Amino acid sequence: MIKESSVLHSEALAILKWKASLQSQNHSVLLSWNTSNNPNTKTSPCGWFGIHCNHADSVIKINLTGYGVKGTLHLFPFLSLPNLAELDLSTNELYGIIPPKISQLSKLTYLDLSFNQFSGQIPPEISHLVHLQTLHLAGNQLNGSIPREIGQLKFLTDLALCSNKLNGCIPASLGKLSRLVSLLLYNNSLSGLIPPELGNLRNLVEVYLDTNRLTGPIPSTFGNLKNLRVLHMFNNSLSGPIPSELGNMESLSEINLYHNNLSGLIPTSFGDLRLLTLAHLYESQLSGPIPEEIGNLNSLIDLECNTPNPRPSPESNTRC
Structure with a gap:
């Protein structure tokens, strides 16, 4: 059986090894990462900046967001931090790939590597983080396709892969993420159909x-999203009519569909979107009048479209 002091010693040494690989290792926020501050806690990283421990003094959280940390994750101690649940390294200057070894953080529930300079593909091994609830990789230079294996993360509530260089199709397997609350895939080069x-x-x-x-x-199945408040699908090449089923999204407050190739009429069912405040439907191929039913939307303050013969609500800010 490994003694607790040995576990602490290995965690501290492993973190210091990663620190030594960083170009910003002398950064002021990392000065506390050493073994000389307190003789009684030489082998424990629990008093170090940005590091939080559990009652057994094992690392459960690392938060270095926005502190100018520069380097890679090649020597990050994935295997040496068996209890790490939260890792936030967002808004730094980290680069290189996201190592497949990240899958060794078996207790991770929160991972945020957003707004760095990571490149390469999202490792499919990330699907081994079976307890993950938040996955934020936004604002990097990641390329390749979204791994279909992400659909195995059954506890995921927040997925942010926006502002990268991702391509290929949106995996249908994302439809298995039954607890998902937020899906951010904007500003990439994703192609193909919306699943x-x-x-x-x-x-x-x-x-x-x-x-x-x-x-x-636009999939008619989106009408099932009764809790959806914001739907942004502008700046794509979507075609066909706007599904009348979208009128079933009773919580919707914003819908942005402009700059597509949508055609046909604005559905009369939009008149059922009682909480709608903003609808941008311009720069498309929509035709016909604005449905009179939209005049019943007392919360609507911004309606922008380009259909001929408009019949806007007199209380709306309308550009047609």
Whole structure:
């Protein structure tokens, strides 16, 4: 049986090994990462800046967000931190790939590597983090496709892969993430159809698929998203009519569909979106009048479209 002091010693030494690989190892926030501050806690990292421990003095959280840390994760002690549950290294100057060894953080529930300079592909091994609830990789230079294995993260509530260089299709397997609340995939080069399976995600509150290269129809299954408040799909190449089923999204407050190839009429069912405050439908191929039913939307303050013969609500800010 490994003694507790040995565990602490190994965690501290492993963290110091990663620190030594950083170009910013002498950064003021990392000065506490040493073994000479307190003779009684030489082998424990629990008093170090940004590091939190459990009652057994084992590391459970590392938070270095926004502190100018520069380097890679090649020597990050994935295997040496068996109790790490939260890792936030966002808004730094980290680069290189996200190592597949990240899957060794078996208790991780929160991972935020956003707004760094990571490149390469998202490792499919990230799906081994079976307890993960938050996965934020936004604002990097990640490329390749979204691994379909992410659909195995059954506890995931927040997925942010936006502002990268991702391509390929949105995996249908994301429709298995039944607890997902926030889906942020905007500002990539994703192509192909929007999977109808996303309509299975009944807990979704916000969906941002804008500024990609998506084609084909808006899935009618989105009408199942009763809790959805924000739907952004602008700046794509979506085609076909706006599904009348979108009128079933009773919590919707914002819908942005502009700059697509959508055609046909604005559905009269939009008149059922009682909480709608903003609808941007311009720069598309929509035709016909604005439905009179939209005049019943007392919360609507911003309606922008380009259909001929508009009949806007007199209380709306309308550009048609």
